[in-house]
Amino acid sequence: MGLGLRWYHFALWAGFILVMALMPEFVSKGTLRTMIFANFLAIFAISWDVLSGRTGYISFGHPFLIGIGAYTTAILTKRFDVPVEYAIPAAIAMTMVGGTIMFLPALRIKGSYFALVSLAFMELIYQLVQVIRPDLTGGTRGMSGIVTLTRGAANGYYLSFSLMIIVALSMWLLMRTRLGTALSAIAMNEESVKGSGLSPTKLKLFAFMTSAFVAGLGGAFYVHYLGSIAPRALFDINFVFTIIVATLIGGASTIVGPMFGAFFLTFLLEYLRPFLPGAERYLIYGAIALLLYMYQPKGLYHIFMSQLDRFKKSGDDD
Amino acid sequence: MLEIIIQGVLLSGLYALIAVGFTLIFSVGRVLNLAYGAYIMVAGYIYFYFSQLLGLPPIAGLLLAGILGACMGLLKYNLIVKPLKADHIAVEISTLILAVVLQSAVILCFGNSAKILLPIIPGVIHIGNATVTYNVLVATIASWLILIGLYLFIKRTHVGRAMMAVSMDTKGASISGVDIDKINMITWGISGFLGAIAGVFFASYTQLSPTMWVAPLIIAIAIVIVGGIGSIIGTLVVAHIIGFMEIISVALISPQLRGVFTMLLIILVLVIRPKGLFGREEL
Numbered sequence: 001m002g003l004g005l006r007w008y009h010f011a012l013w014a015g016f017i018l019v020m021a022l023m024p025e026f027v028s029k030g031t032l033r034t035m036i037f038a039n040f041l042a043i044f045a046i047s048w049d050v051l052s053g054r055t056g057y058i059s060f061g062h063p064f065l066i067g068i069g070a071y072t073t074a075i076l077t078k079r080f081d082v083p084v085e086y087a088i089p090a091a092i093a094m095t096m097v098g099g100t101i102m103f104l105p106a107l108r109i110k111g112s113y114f115a116l117v118s119l120a121f122m123e124l125i126y127q128l129v130q131v132i133r134p135d136l137t138g139g140t141r142g143m144s145g146i147v148t149l150t151r152g153a154a155n156g157y158y159l160s161f162s163l164m165i166i167v168a169l170s171m172w173l174l175m176r177t178r179l180g181t182a183l184s185a186i187a188m189n190e191e192s193v194k195g196s197g198l199s200p201t202k203l204k205l206f207a208f209m210t211s212a213f214v215a216g217l218g219g220a221f222y223v224h225y226l227g228s229i230a231p232r233a234l235f236d237i238n239f240v241f242t243i244i245v246a247t248l249i250g251g252a253s254t255i256v257g258p259m260f261g262a263f264f265l266t267f268l269l270e271y272l273r274p275f276l277p278g279a280e281r282y283l284i285y286g287a288i289a290l291l292l293y294m295y296q297p298k299g300l301y302h303i304f305m306s307q308l309d310r311f312k313k314s315g316d317d318d
Numbered sequence: 319m320l321e322i323i324i325q326g327v328l329l330s331g332l333y334a335l336i337a338v339g340f341t342l343i344f345s346v347g348r349v350l351n352l353a354y355g356a357y358i359m360v361a362g363y364i365y366f367y368f369s370q371l372l373g374l375p376p377i378a379g380l381l382l383a384g385i386l387g388a389c390m391g392l393l394k395y396n397l398i399v400k401p402l403k404a405d406h407i408a409v410e411i412s413t414l415i416l417a418v419v420l421q422s423a424v425i426l427c428f429g430n431s432a433k434i435l436l437p438i439i440p441g442v443i444h445i446g447n448a449t450v451t452y453n454v455l456v457a458t459i460a461s462w463l464i465l466i467g468l469y470l471f472i473k474r475t476h477v478g479r480a481m482m483a484v485s486m487d488t489k490g491a492s493i494s495g496v497d498i499d500k501i502n503m504i505t506w507g508i509s510g511f512l513g514a515i516a517g518v519f520f521a522s523y524t525q526l527s528p529t530m531w532v533a534p535l536i537i538a539i540a541i542v543i544v545g546g547i548g549s550i551i552g553t554l555v556v557a558h559i560i561g562f563m564e565i566i567s568v569a570l571i572s573p574q575l576r577g578v579f580t581m582l583l584i585i586l587v588l589v590i591r592p593k594g595l596f597g598r599e600e601l
Contacts, residue, residue, distance in 0.1 A: 056407075058407055058410070058411075060414070104589070105585065105588060105589045108588075108589055108592060109588055109589070109592050111406065111407065112349075112350050112406055112407070112410060113543070113588055113592055115350075115407070115410060116350070116539055116543060116584070116588070117584065117585055117588050117589075119536070119539070120536075120539075120540075120581045120584040120585050120588075121581075121585070123536055123577065123581050124577075124578060124581035124582065124585070127574070127575070127576075127577050127578050127581070128578060130574060131572065131574040131575055131578070237414075237417075237418075237532055238418060240414075241414060241415065241418045244411060244414070245415060248411065276426075280422050280425050280426040281422070282418055282419070282421070282422035283419055283422035283423050283425075283426055285422075286415050286416075286418045286419035286422060287419055289415050290398075290412060290415045290416060290419060293408075293411070293412055293415065294398070294401060294402070294412065297402075297405070297408055
């Protein structure tokens with residue numbers, strides 16, 4: 001097939017889907033709600049990874065994209081009574097427009113400078129949302145009473161998990177194509193990509209569009225799960241932090257990594273709750289993230305894989 | 319009109335003070351220290367602890383905040399920046415993580431609610447129909463003195479010139495016998511000290527809260543990006559551009575649009591002239 005698919009790929013994905021689909025039978029509703037958040041975080045982390053993990057254009061302003069998706073569908077459904085099935089595609093389209101705007105600076109700058117522009121984008125939209133047409137956006141307070149798509153923890157879980165797995169599988173397949181390889185090459189050396197007869201601009205645009213598509217999808221469904229939206233919680237540097245850390249802890253440039261990182265972090269945060277109820281939890285969470293990142297910037301996925309390799313090798317020696 | 323000018327000058331002075339430590343690191347170490355905003359916040363809390371909870375005189379609190387800030391800078395250089403040296407993006411990400419860790423450490427020690435810092439020097443002065451607190455006036459004067467001092471330090475002293483050399487060309491500087499590591503340590507120390515002093519003044523200008531670090535970080539980033547690498551004069555000029563822009567937009571357009579123009583300016587300058595208005599020809 002050219003994608004290098006093996007039987008164990010199918011087996012692993014099928015096993016994973018099966019286990020996750022049976023989850024509501026075994027775990028409590030509280031745990032399910034935690035897993036819903038983990039699913040959404042995984043979508044956002046995958047979106048970040050497609051852009052930043054692959055091409056090396058680090059986005060410190062990913063909530064800019066997520067927020068466009070979330071706000072568009074929230075405004076359409078709440079203020080204009082647009083049905084959800086039209087509002088969400090519209091939101092994704094708007095997010096891709098936002099992705100194009102974010103892409104423009106990437107034509108000229110990269111590295112630290114691009115990271116800063118993306119941060120500026122986030123701060124810009126954070127301030128604009130509160131000022132421009134507060135009758136639509138709800139201003140500083142945001143909006144509540146947005147249509148929710150599901151009732152009960154189990155349904156919410158199924159919806160968020162299906163979304164997450166569709167996104168993860170399609171991104172996983174996409175990254176195994178030659179296109180995916182070319183995207184990773186951008187991070188290594190843009191000049192050589194050009195030298196190979198490929199257009200870095202088109203590839204970058206593609207990465208931004210894909211990332212925006214996923215971010216818009218995630219953002220739109222997330223707001224229809226929560227039923228409310230507030231600028232301070234959305235365009236928050238702590239949110240950026242969570243997305244980036246989830247990706248890096250799990251392992252950037254992989255699809256399994258961000259998923260794993262999202263679950264790891266969400267559950268870590270949840271298990272710390274009995275000991276540290278408030279925002280202090282981020283102290284432990286951040287410290288673990290920092291230590292792990294300093295120890296192995298490539299993340300847990302890489303640690304796991306290298307252990308697996310070592311295990312295989314020692315097996316061969318016997 | 320007079321009020322706009324006075325407020326503009328005062329705010330710009332504060333902004334220049336906030337940005338100068340950040341510029342220093344960006345010019346010499348070539349890394350963006352995203353935990354810089356967190357220094358500012360932590361220094362505000364250190365001052366709060368010593369001078370308001372323990373009742374030390376303000377000047378002692380200010381000095382202690384500065385010294386502890388310098389220690390934080392040194393610690394961070396040795397524990398995070400040095401091991402990750404080759405990778406700028408890794409330094410940025412880990413300093414961002416550190417900023418969130420510091421934020422939650424502050425929440426753990428002092429709680430989540432905002433605190434009002436008593437003015438460092440109480441009292442007000444009336445100039446025309448504008449009211450100026452001594453506090454802000456002192457911050458502005460201190461900022462001017464620190465900037466002039468720093469400028470002289472870099473131009474006149476041996477260490478300062480070595481810092482400039484490192485900022486221009488690391489390899490060349492090390493061939494000429496400059497100890498890069500030592501210069502970096504000194505830079506991180508000075509930057510931590512300046513950030514802490516700026517933090518105390520900034521906290522007394524607004525208020526103390528665990529999330530207050532984002533705003534000064536963004537201002538510092540804006541000033542450095544627009545001003546350009548390695549230019550103290552650029553920092554000073556752009557601090558005034560941004561300070562006046564904010565005061566004018568608050569006074570004439572709408573207070574809510576305060577930060578919007580700053581963000582637009584960053585984006586515009588980065589896209590049109592990535593090396594900044596006063597930066598050296600490079601990139």
